[in-house]
Amino acid sequence: ILNVEQSPQSLHVQEGDSTNFTCSFPSSNFYALHWYRWETAKSPEALFVMTLNGDEKKKGRISATLNTKEGYSYLYIKGSQPEDSATYLCAFISLARAGNNRKLIWGLGTSLAVNP
Amino acid sequence: GAVVSQHPSWVICKSGTSVKIECRSLDFQATTMFWYRQFPKQSLMLMATSNEGSKATYEQGVEKDKFLINHASLTLSTLTVTSAHPEDSSFYICSASKPSGRWYFAYNEQFFGPGTRLTVL
Numbered sequence: 154i155l156n157v158e159q160s161p162q163s164l165h166v167q168e169g170d171s172t173n174f175t176c177s178f179p180s181s182n183f184y185a186l187h188w189y190r191w192e193t194a195k196s197p198e199a200l201f202v203m204t205l206n207g208d209e210k211k212k213g214r215i216s217a218t219l220n221t222k223e224g225y226s227y228l229y230i231k232g233s234q235p236e237d238s239a240t241y242l243c244a245f246i247s248l249a250r251a252g253n254n255r256k257l258i259w260g261l262g263t264s265l266a267v268n269p
Numbered sequence: 270g271a272v273v274s275q276h277p278s279w280v281i282c283k284s285g286t287s288v289k290i291e292c293r294s295l296d297f298q299a300t301t302m303f304w305y306r307q308f309p310k311q312s313l314m315l316m317a318t319s320n321e322g323s324k325a326t327y328e329q330g331v332e333k334d335k336f337l338i339n340h341a342s343l344t345l346s347t348l349t350v351t352s353a354h355p356e357d358s359s360f361y362i363c364s365a366s367k368p369s370g371r372w373y374f375a376y377n378e379q380f381f382g383p384g385t386r387l388t389v390l
Contacts, residue, residue: 157312187378196273197362199378242313256328257379259312 155179157245159260166233167268173229174263176243180224184248187257188217188228192239200228200241233267240264271297273365275382282353283390290348290385292363298343299365303379304336307360319346353389361385 158177166172178186185204191197201210206221214231230237244257272295282288292302304316317333319325319340327333335357337349346365350357362384366377 189381194383196381196383197364199380202378244313256315256318257313259314261310261312 155245155247155258157243157258157260159241159243159263161263162261163264163266165266165268168234170233170267171229171231172233172265173227174241174265176226176228176245176260178224178226178243178245178258179247180222182248183221183224184246186219186226186246187244188226189242189244190239191242191262197242228263230265233265235267235269238265238267271365271367271380273299273363273380273382275363275385277385278383279386279388281388281390284354285352288350288353288387290350290361290363290387292346292348292365292382294344294365294380297365297367297380299346299367299380300343301366302340302346303364303366304338304346304348305362305364307362313362316348350387353387355389358387358389361387 160175187202188200189197190200201217203219208219210217216229217226219226228241240262242259242262244259246257274293274295276291280288300321302319305313306316307313315328316331317325317327317338319338321340321343325338335351340346364379364381366379
């Protein structure tokens with residue numbers, strides 16, 4: 154059974170704080186890792202698709218790193234703003250399933266609340 | 270942009286009735302659409318993958334006769350929950366992938382609708 158774990162489950166920070174979350178996934182048969190941002194009552198929005206060990210991606214104040222050998226990815230938010238408040242989800246795709254139905258295995262997410 | 274709409278956003282129905290949920294890609298053609306279900310305090314779980322013009326591929330444990338999926342055009346997929354029961358109450362959300370030259374869609378981000386909250390009484 155493939156399992157994706159995210160920590161912490163929830164996080165409260167003050168505006169201006171920098172923060173980071175972890176996504177852990179099986180280190181064998183890695184194919185791709187997706188990060189999504191999901192605001193309440195809105196559609197999940199793709200942040201990053203990461204495929205190579207050592208990948209670092211950045212979008213504005215948000216960045217992510219990937220370590221496929223040890224099975225984790227970090228998402229960093231620099232200088233958090235209230236509009237960053239959302240649930241951040243990661244989803245893993247195993248090589249064993251790639252080319253079949255491209256199934257994303259989702260974590261439970263990290264719920265971030267940024268207080269002004 | 271890549272916008273996906275989903276309708277209705279919430280529905281309450283009586284046990285035994287059927288409910289249809291629509292998922293539309295508004296500004297792109299989606300060759301592949303995905304249907305997910307999320308129960309409280311659980312992660313998104315893929316129910317089925319549908320490709321335009323062909324039968325959907327259902328995940329293990331998902332009853333194809335209960336959850337009917339139709340992907341008749343490149344912009345519309347529907348999920349019909351037939352003879353709904355209280356245990357079908359859940360959050361249902363669809364997503365779509367844009368066509369690309371890549372063979373493996375795993376590299377492609379998915380564009381999500383806002384979801385549908387189904388409550389069966």
